[in-house]
Amino acid sequence: QVQLVESGGGVVQPGRSLRLSCAASGFTFSTYGLHWVRQAPGKGLEWVALISYDGSNKYYVDSVKGRFTISRDNSKNTLYLQMDSLRAEDTAVYHCAKLHSDYQIADYFDSWGQGTLVTVSS
Amino acid sequence: DIVMTQSPDSLAVSLGERATINCKSSQSVLNRSNKRNYLAWYQLKPGQPPKLLISWTSTRESGVPDRFSGSGSGTDFTLTISSLQPEDVAVYYCQQYYSTPLTFGGGTRVEIK
Numbered sequence: 559q560v561q562l563v564e565s566g567g568g569v570v571q572p573g574r575s576l577r578l579s580c581a582a583s584g585f586t587f588s589t590y591g592l593h594w595v596r597q598a599p600g601k602g603l604e605w606v607a608l609i610s611y612d613g614s615n616k617y618y619v620d621s622v623k624g625r626f627t628i629s630r631d632n633s634k635n636t637l638y639l640q641m642d643s644l645r646a647e648d649t650a651v652y653h654c655a656k657l658h659s660d661y662q663i664a665d666y667f668d669s670w671g672q673g674t675l676v677t678v679s680s
Numbered sequence: 681d682i683v684m685t686q687s688p689d690s691l692a693v694s695l696g697e698r699a700t701i702n703c704k705s706s707q708s709v710l711n712r713s714n715k716r717n718y719l720a721w722y723q724l725k726p727g728q729p730p731k732l733l734i735s736w737t738s739t740r741e742s743g744v745p746d747r748f749s750g751s752g753s754g755t756d757f758t759l760t761i762s763s764l765q766p767e768d769v770a771v772y773y774c775q776q777y778y779s780t781p782l783t784f785g786g787g788t789r790v791e792i793k
Contacts, residue, residue, distance in 0.1 A: 593782070595730075602787040603722075603730065603773055608780065617780050653729055664777050666720035668741075670729035 560584040560669040562654050567674030570644055580637040580654030580671055588612070588632040589660040593667070594639050596650035606652070607639065610663050617663070621647075644678045651675050682706055682776050686785035692793040699761040701788045703774035708754045711778070718778035721750055721759045724771045724787070733772075734759065766792065 566578040580592070594606040607618045607628040616628050627640040637654050651673040657665040683706040693699045709718045717737040722730040732741050734750040737757060747762040761768055769792060774785040 597724075602771075603724070603775075603784040605782045605784065608782070619781055655730075658735070664718075664780050664782060666718075666732065666735045666775065666777050667722075667730070668732055670731075672729055 560656060562656060562669055562671035564652060564654055564671045564674040567652065567676045569677045569679060571680050572645060572678055574644055575640070575642045576644060576676060578639040578641065578652055578654075578674055578676070580639075582635045582637065582654075582656070585656065585669075586660070587635040591657045591661075591663045591665070592630065592637045593655045593657070594628060594637075594652055595655050595667075595670075596648075596652045597673070598647070598650040601650075604650075608663055609637070611661055615663060641676070644676075646678050649676060649678050681781055682709065682779060682783050684774055684776055684783050684785035686772075686774060686788050688788060689786070690789035690791065692791045693761075693764045694793045695766065696763050697793075699764050699768070699790055701759040701772050701774075701790075703752075703757040703759070703785050705755045705757075705776055709776045709778035710754050717753055717757070718776055719750075719752070719757050720775045720777065721748075722773045722775065723768075724773060725769075730773065761790070764790070764792070 561583045593608040609628045625643045629638045653673040654671045655667040656669040658668040685704045687702045719737045721734040738750040771787045
C-alpha cells in the first residue's frame, strides 16, 4: 500500500534553514503530483506547495514564495521541501500528500504522511 | 484564490444524532463540462494524518461508513453524519481541487454532547 514518511523536522532559530524529506513507496512515484500541506498548532490545514509528476511545474502559497523550494528525485522516490529564512509562523506539522490521479496537479489527496514537526523559535 | 468557509467552527451532538457541517466556496467549483463538483472532505484526529472521507462532493472513499454523506453543488456543500458514533469525534475539513492553489476550509470540530 501507499506509504509516505516525512523526516527532517526539528527546532530551528528564526532565519535559519531546514530541509524536509518525504520517502514514498507503494505507487509509481514518477507519475504523481505531490504536495506539502501544513498544520500550525491549534490551526487548520494549509496547503504549502506542489510539484508536478516530472518536476516541471511548481506552485507555492504566497506566504512561502521566495523562501521555500519544493523538489523531487524520481530516482529515489523522494520529495523535498527546502525551507529558508524560517519564521515563527512557519511552525507547524508538515505533511506530504499524494494526489489521487496521476499526471495531475490539482486533485484530491488520497494518501498522507504522518507529518514532521517544524518548530521555529529562538 | 478560492476561499473555503466552513460553519460552524464546532458542534456538539448526542450519540446517535445527526451532525451537519457546511462548507461554502467563494466561487463555483462546478466544472460545467463534466458536471462534477471538485470538493472533498477529510477527517483529522489528533496524532493522525488527515483521512479522505468523500471526493467529488458525495463519493465515499472505500471503507468509510455510510453514515457519512456529502451533498451540494456550485458553492454550497454539506457533510452529514447521520448517527454520530464515538469514533467520529474529530475535526472535519472541506477542500476544493477545482483550481490551484488548493484550499481548505477552516475546519469544524465535532464533539459528543
